[in-house]
Each structure stands twice: as C-alpha cells, then as structure tokens.
Amino acid sequence: MSEHFDIVIAGGGMVGISLALQLGAVLPVETTILLVEGAPMPAMAESGVPDYHPAFDARSTALSYSSRQIYEEMGVWDGLRQWLCAIESIHISSRGRFGSTLLRASDYCWSGLGYVVENAWLGNALIQLLYRQGRVEMRCPVKVVGAKPDGKRVTLDLECDGLHGHFSTDLLLVADGANSRLRDQLGIAVNEKPYQQHALVANIASAEPHAGCAYERFTDTGPLALLPLLKADGIEHRSALVWTLPAEQARHLRDCDEVEFLQVLQERFGYRLGRLIKVGKRHEYALSLVQSTEQVRKGIVVMGNAAHALHPVAGQGFNLALRDVAALGRVLGEGITAGLAPGDLETLQRYQRGQQSDQDRTIQFSDRIPTLFMHADPVLGLGRDLALAGLDILPSLKREFVRYAAGAVGNGS
Numbered sequence: 001m002s003e004h005f006d007i008v009i010a011g012g013g014m015v016g017i018s019l020a021l022q023l024g025a026v027l028p029v030e031t032t033i034l035l036v037e038g039a040p041m042p043a044m045a046e047s048g049v050p051d052y053h054p055a056f057d058a059r060s061t062a063l064s065y066s067s068r069q070i071y072e073e074m075g076v077w078d079g080l081r082q083w084l085c086a087i088e089s090i091h092i093s094s095r096g097r098f099g100s101t102l103l104r105a106s107d108y109c110w111s112g113l114g115y116v117v118e119n120a121w122l123g124n125a126l127i128q129l130l131y132r133q134g135r136v137e138m139r140c141p142v143k144v145v146g147a148k149p150d151g152k153r154v155t156l157d158l159e160c161d162g163l164h165g166h167f168s169t170d171l172l173l174v175a176d177g178a179n180s181r182l183r184d185q186l187g188i189a190v191n192e193k194p195y196q197q198h199a200l201v202a203n204i205a206s207a208e209p210h211a212g213c214a215y216e217r218f219t220d221t222g223p224l225a226l227l228p229l230l231k232a233d234g235i236e237h238r239s240a241l242v243w244t245l246p247a248e249q250a251r252h253l254r255d256c257d258e259v260e261f262l263q264v265l266q267e268r269f270g271y272r273l274g275r276l277i278k279v280g281k282r283h284e285y286a287l288s289l290v291q292s293t294e295q296v297r298k299g300i301v302v303m304g305n306a307a308h309a310l311h312p313v314a315g316q317g318f319n320l321a322l323r324d325v326a327a328l329g330r331v332l333g334e335g336i337t338a339g340l341a342p343g344d345l346e347t348l349q350r351y352q353r354g355q356q357s358d359q360d361r362t363i364q365f366s367d368r369i370p371t372l373f374m375h376a377d378p379v380l381g382l383g384r385d386l387a388l389a390g391l392d393i394l395p396s397l398k399r400e401f402v403r404y405a406a407g408a409v410g411n412g413s
C-alpha cells in the first residue's frame with residue numbers, strides 16, 4: 001500500500017481523536033485526513049451510545065470551562081454531556097494544618113467549575129462522534145513506525161501484524177503520547193524533569209454523597225485529589241482518586257489489600273465523604289514534566305503529551321492540549337483556505353507563537369503547585385496556610401485561582 005493524505009495524525013488517544021474531530025469540522029472537505037492508532041479502537045456503536053471500553057485507561061479527566069467551550073464550538077459537547085459530572089465546588093485543604101478554602105461555581109455565576117469524566121467514556125464518546133462525522137479516514141490497530149521528511153513531504157512507514165506499508169503526507173501531527181517514539185525518531189529532543197512521585201489512580205465509593213465537590217488535599221507526601229463522578233454499577237457515591245505519593249508507597253498501596261488501602265486513605269483524607277467503603281482497580285503512573293524542545297517544523301507538529309506532559313495535580317494537561325488543538329485547527333483552516341499547503345512552516349509557526357504564552361503559564365502553574373505544597377519548611381508551611389486562608393480572605397486572589405482551575409486564563413479571557 002502507498003497512499004497520500006494531506007494530513008496524518010499519528011496516535012488516536014484523547015488528543016489525537018479531538019484533533020481529528022476538530023480538523024474534520026473546520027478544514028475544507030477536499031483536505032484529506034488520516035488518523036492512525038496503534039491499539040484496537042472501540043467499534044461503531046449502532047445506537048450511538050458507546051459501551052464502556054478499555055481502549056481508554058482507568059483515569060478520569062477534569063475538563064475545564066475552556067474545554068467545554070471548545071467542545072461546544074466543535075459541536076461535540078451535547079454528545080458528551082451524559083458522561084459528565086459537574087464540579088460545583090472545590091475544597092482545598094492541607095493535612096495537619098488550619099488553612100482550607102472552598103471555591104463555589106455559584107459565587108462566579110457559573111454552572112460548574114469543571115466537569116469530571118471517566119477516560120473510558122470520554123475516549124469512546126469522542127470516537128463515536130468521529131465515526132458519525134464520517135470525515136476522517138482511520139487505520140487501527142496500525143502503528144506509525146517510521147517518519148522521514150524530505151523537505152517536501154513526510155514519508156511514513158506503517159506496520160500492522162508484521163506487514164509494512166508506506167504513506168506520504170504534507171503534514172504529520174505527532175500525538176503518540178509522552179514517550180513518543182516518533183518524536184525521538186525525528187530527532188526532536190525533550191527536557192524531562194522527574195518529580196520522584198507516582199500517581200495512584202482508582203475509583204472510590206463513599207458512604208456520603210460528594211454533592212459535586214472536588215477535594216484537593218495537600219499532604220506531606222504529596223497532593224491527593226478526589227473528583228466527583230456520576231453514579232454507576234449500582235454505586236451511588238463515587239469519586240475518582242488521584243493520589244501523588246513517593247514511588248515505593250504508591251507501589252505498596254497499589255498492591256495491598258482493600259482494607260489496608262481504605263484505612264490509609266481514610267486517615268490521609270479524613271471523613272468529609274463519610275466512611276470510604278470500596279476501591280476499584282488501582283493503577284500507578286510515574287510522574288515527570290516532559291517538554292518537547294521543538295513543536296513545529298515544516299510539515300510536522302508535535303501535540304498533546306508528546307509536546308508537553310504535565311503533573312496531574314492541577315488537572316491541566318488535557319485541557320491545555322485541547323486549547324492547542326482548537327488553535328491549530330483555526331490557524332490551519334485560515335492557511336489552507338488562503339491556498340497554503342497544510343505543512344507550510346510559517347502557518348505552523350504562527351500556531352506555536354499563538355500558544356506559547358498559554359503553554360508557558362499553564363506549565364509553570366502545574367509545576368509550582370505540587371512542590372509548593374510539599375515543602376517541609378515550617379515558614380513556607382505557614383505561608384501556604386495563609387495562602388489558603390488568603391484565598392477566602394482575598395476574593396480577587398481566589399478569583400484568579402478559579403480562573404486558572406477553569407482554564408479561563410489560558411483561554412485568553
């Protein structure tokens with residue numbers, strides 16, 4: 001096989017699929033687009049209602065208000081609504097210290113500070129919407145195992161079950177995740193800062209309802225977040241746990257029995273949700289800040305986690321990637337309509353210039369929070385308490401924090 005597509009997206013994770021939906025919506029119909037994903041994808045659901053599918057992992061994602069606006073503009077928000085739990089308030093506290101603050105959506109006349117969705121639903125709902133859009137060709141499970149730019153086009157080596165084929169494209173969008181092999185193959189270096197922390201992720205059932213409250217609790221071993229989830233599988237009160245811990249502790253808590261796990265979590269989190277009664281499957285992720293040193297070249301853009309993988313504590317990684325997706329779609333739409341090639345370097349540089357300050361601010365914000373709140377220095381600890389108490393005392397500071405949490409700052413509002 002040897003075919004040409006104007007644009008090829010390598011990697012059909014949540015960013016790759018969102019990119020495909022966005023480009024399918026904004027680019028002229030003559031622009032051919034291919035999405036290549038290495039893992040099997042959920043099949044098209046006949047009723048349009050997807051099943052829970054393990055192709056997308058066990059994490060949940062807090063979508064910001066800016067992500068809602070982007071999905072609304074892409075025309076996919078209504079298709080996602082049924083899987084979303086609105087965050088009506090955020091309770092921020094610090095274990096063993098007096099400071100705490102409550103941020104409420106109603107104080108800002110917003111319907112939600114964000115929306116939590118399980119990746120298994122989000123990924124599958126997005127892929128069903130892509131099937132229905134019918135605009136983008138898909139190959140999966142197929143891997144892009146090689147990419148060679150020759151100054152005019154990029155030649156791609158695709159592999160499926162040991163069989164190889166070649167495609168060419170004017171624009172390769174690299175969206176194959178934080179450990180991107182394509183990025184490495186293209187000789188694009190990364191700056192990596194390991195956090196020496198792991199994230200332990202699981203769904204938790206509690207005796208009391210969350211009432212739409214997301215809890216962010218800073219402890220001496222790292223931040224712990226419990227995000228509100230919709231009820232499912234007959235479990236009424238569910239929350240998604242993201243618990244940042246030293247590697248050894250994370251591994252132990254991943255593998256220990258449920259009684260011990262719940263005991264330790266209860267002791268760390270307290271009784272704001274009553275007794276914690278059940279934990280689902282536990283997963284562990286090593287955390288580092290990974291930043292690609294280059295994001296655009298002629299005919300190439302690096303996107304999503306391949307471009308910047310962030311600490312999850314502030315829930316910003318996917319939201320930032322989605323703002324990149326929206327911006328790239330806009331800039332490419334203008335360039336292609338003006339008769340420029342999809343891989344035109346100036347067009348791609350315009351995209352990057354436009355996103356640079358949003359990326360810098362969001363990365364700095366995500367990077368600062370976990371280290372600030374883990375500091376053992378008692379003076380800094382006191383400052384942190386005052387900062388938390390100050391969020392309540394100083395409404396304008398609190399508003400800034402909410403604007404960040406909601407993604408409004410990065411969105412240029």
Ligand SMILES: Cc1cc2nc3c(=O)[nH]c(=O)nc-3n(C[C@H](O)[C@H](O)[C@H](O)COP(=O)(O)OP(=O)(O)OC[C@H]3O[C@@H](n4cnc5c(N)ncnc54)[C@H](O)[C@@H]3O)c2cc1C
Nearest residue numbers: 011013014015038062144176177304305312315317318319
């Ligand atoms: C614990 C945790 C919690 C998080 N919570 C939040 C949150 O609340 N809010 C938020 O905004 N962000 C959050 N994030 C960040 C978010 O999960 C990431 O930003 C997002 O998953 C990045 O998606 P991606 O599509 O870029 O990468 P990935 O999800 O890694 O997808 C890459 C895809 O590429 C495919 N692939 C790989 N190699 C190839 C190849 N050679 N050819 C073809 N396909 C290939 C893979 O199969 C995969 O499907 C969290 C992250 C973690 C770790």
